[in-house]
Amino acid sequence: MTRRQGRFGAGKNVLALLAALGTLAGAALVGAAPAGAVPDGKALAPGVGYRELDVPAAHGVAHAHVLTVDLRDPRVRLDLLYPGAVAARAPVSGMADAAGAVAGINGDFFNITETQHPGVEATGATVGPAITGGHVLKAAVPNGQRFGPALPPGTGTEDVFGVGVDRRARLDALALDGSIRTPVGRLPLGGLNQYALPEGSIGAFTSDWGSASRVRATCGTDTDRAAACSTDTYEVTVRHRRVVSLSDTPGRGPIAAGTTVLVGREAGARQLRTFFQGEPVTVRHRLVSSSTRIAYRFALGGYPVLRGGLPLPGLDTTASAVRTAVGVADGGRRLLLLALDGAPQYRGGLTVAEVADTMRELGSDDAFSLDGGGSTTLAARAPGASTVTVRNHPSGGAERPVPNGIGIFTTP
Structure with missing residues (x-):
């Protein structure tokens, strides 16, 4: 192989x-x-x-x-x-x-504390999706990684309240649809500016994220927020659609416009380790509604x-x-x-x-x-x-x- x-x-x-x-x-x-x-x-x-x-x-x-x-x-x-x-x-x-x-x-509810993960800072990022002025800021963390009271049956972290471009407010659910494209194929994108990524996935962090450490994204599991942080992680920085740096651990600090930082855990980390300096990479992402084709001007979880x-x-x-x-x-x-x-x-x-x-x-x-x-x-x-x-x-x-x-x- x-x-x-x-x-x-x-x-x-x-x-x-x-x-x-x-x-x-x-x-x-x-x-x-x-x-x-x-x-x-x-x-x-x-x-x-x-x-x-x-x-x-x-x-x-x-x-x-x-x-x-x-x-x-x-x-x-x-x-x-x-x-x-x-x-x-x-x-x-x-x-x-x-x-x-x-x-x-x-x-929205948010990552307010990290007492279960000594040395890991709470990011302050929200649980659910967020859209401002029609611009997608982030997607939802896994259900097991949320902060807040227990969810009612049949609901989840992708649930939102929002207002569409039709100026009507509604309740909906917004799921992440994204991919990472390279010359040899595509990888699924598992997260966007989230404080917690699904196990085995790759998440994208953009200039919208801010300066907080990205380590928290690799802690906990899909069902247990307090579970240990992953020891199998990798990070790839893509600037203007080219790989410019590689790291064994997630970093911190502001992300420049035109730059996307890919963070992988477990299987996602192993996939990212195959990337190399200069490789062309395109990251695509959007939030998909479960109930309407009307685009959202604003939404939160x-x-x-x-x-x-x-x-x-x-x-x-x-x-x-x-x-x-x-x-x-x-x-x-x-x-x-x-x-x-x-x-x-x-x-x-x-x-x-x-x-x-x-x-x-x-x-x-x-x-x-x-x-x-x-x-x-x-x-x-x-x-x-x-x-x-x-x-x-x-x-x-x-x-x-x-x-x-x-x-x-x-x-x-």
Whole structure:
């Protein structure tokens, strides 16, 4: 078997709605705002409203901050808030101000800690796919490598909330479709700017990744995030479609525009070892929707809790927490972005099942859970103000830096 044969032989998603709130678990949602709050039903900008309300729940009253967005208004759009790199974090308020957003909430779950892998740094990168301005930033990690609460049955890390170029919001799933082409054939691409790669695969890292170490991508397994890091790794740097360097271990530091770093583990590493300096290599990647051919302008990860007005089967009814969620109404034309308050008197929060019920009572047909706890943040700019203000009380006492969020933008 030749060296070339050896490489490939190894294998392959209103204010009117809020005004007509129904009953939740036998008790009404109460729109009583605390002292100093923006008045209920306040219009922040054309097509964007803000309201606070109380939600009776199993573990006490939760206090919710809700943004309403009317995508039928051509002056309104959504896009991703992020700090300029996948493997980076910043407060929601800072990202919103930097991007010129009128409001925003925190987004996907992320690689927040690495206590199981001494010496390996947490990257801060998110679990699921991410798209901004139509540009694909990253793909999803394996289900077993995710951070966050247990997923509802039938859901996974590829699930997203997004808005298409048709200006309609929806829930979907986005899978990576990619390849590595050389003069003798193609290899499958197993990851894109991910903190965890599937076992035996090759992943691509681009300038979108940032400066964080790529070692974490080779730790854990497809079913066990805490499993040891692989000892069989290899890295190939491709610049302007030519191999320019080779390494036995994943590196760190910024990646220049026009450069792709390929990281392999196990079988993927063995395949990369057959590459050589100067070899022509083309890396292709895209995210493929499971439900539509409409391209996405914006998308981020989390998990669905409500579809077609019905809670998903198997939602957790026990663990309560401060939570963030987004709801879709009127065929994707109206949105409800919810962040619970983390002040001590409200910290009982909601269970995932209660989140689904709450989003349905608010008028959502579909709803999507985002990162919660200390990450839960809702920031909004008052009419005439130049900067946003954090409207809820983060449960940690201050804003937690997060890797991404949903930004609401308006055009005068």
